[in-house]
Amino acid sequence: MTKLRKDAEENHSDILDAADIIFASQGITAPLDLVCRKAGVGRATLYRHFPDRHHLIVALLERGIEETAAKADELGERDDAFFVLLRFHxxxxxxxSSxxxxxxxxxxxxPEVRRVRERFHQIFSPLIFRAVEAGACRPDIQVDDVTLLVSMLGSALRGRTADEQARLSLRAFELMIEGLRPRAGGGAREAAA
Incomplete structure (x- = not known):
């Protein structure tokens, strides 16, 4: 029984790894047979773990969120953890990109989308609070702003090559950070007035 459970866990992980690679290189609509082939599993095994493409993609999103959570844990109580985690993204x-x-x-x-968003906010919320308390971040930044920030980083995906996309996303991050820092001589409201 334990061996079967271990095999199932390995298959689950192998399928996610394969889907990540296939979707990154061929897009989200790539044939699932390519994912099966890359993972070394049959279609029945794929569908036993993920009933359809949507569930497979949501599982990839959830895995990405847990990677973000692990990075946040690794950063501990650093005052700049919010900025480091944004750079990680x-x-x-x-x-x-897909x-x-x-x-x-x-x-x-x-429900699955709300679950992913709530987990994302749960990870970022204490980091934002700590950055604001340390005076490293504008006081008007809210956890909902993180979704907007990640979308802004996503706009860098318009680059034609992976290298150009990577360069553009880091440039977008650099520009974004300046907008997140507290403004000299007053808060965000005073600067806008």
Missing amino acids: AERIHAR LIDYWRVLDRTA
């Missing part, structure tokens, strides 16, 4: 976003495109068109009210 900027460095990786070009490799997940997932970003899919995320943009998902029904925001679907």
